[in-house]
Amino acid sequence: MIQINQLVAVLSNWKITVWYALWARGVIGSNVVKNDDGQNITVNGERFRDMIQNFFVPQLAGITLADMWLQQDGTTRHTARATIDLLKETFD
Template identity: 35%
Template structure:
């Protein structure tokens, strides 16, 4: 909720309408040594229901189609949709002892990673070029 002012000697009456809440795109993808799985574009904001639906109806079937589900370790951060009880229960069933994140079976204190860890941002950095090619 900010007012935007433009000051100009050339056109003191200049006005520009700016959309206050522009549309957003929420995207999710997974990487491993041989595959880029995704991207998956959420319809609207991500909550625990939409995240769980994506895991159940898209991500796990993608892993099964590639034949790599039993070899995958899933690493998540601690955002609320990832930490929801329904999501953790699904991950415990689908990836028993093979998912890392807040509330996971593999999160004793020595294995936790610090905030802004390069382990979490590497995917973000390497994926943007790939996503830009798909979107454009």
């Protein structure tokens, strides 16, 4: 009979999501994503859209958007229909 002993150690159970936007004239951000209790949370589609509306768009006040491009990766929160619709409504 073989006896196997395992030692399980949690190295880290914390996480942080920080959002930035980069452009030729600077950086917009940082936005550390937290819940109402101040705990770091994972960004889902709803939280991403909330960040766009309540953080990103207000940061663009006074900036000429005609020569800007918004580029994202292909994560589900970026490509969700509700997110695409919000971006079209906001920037078209």
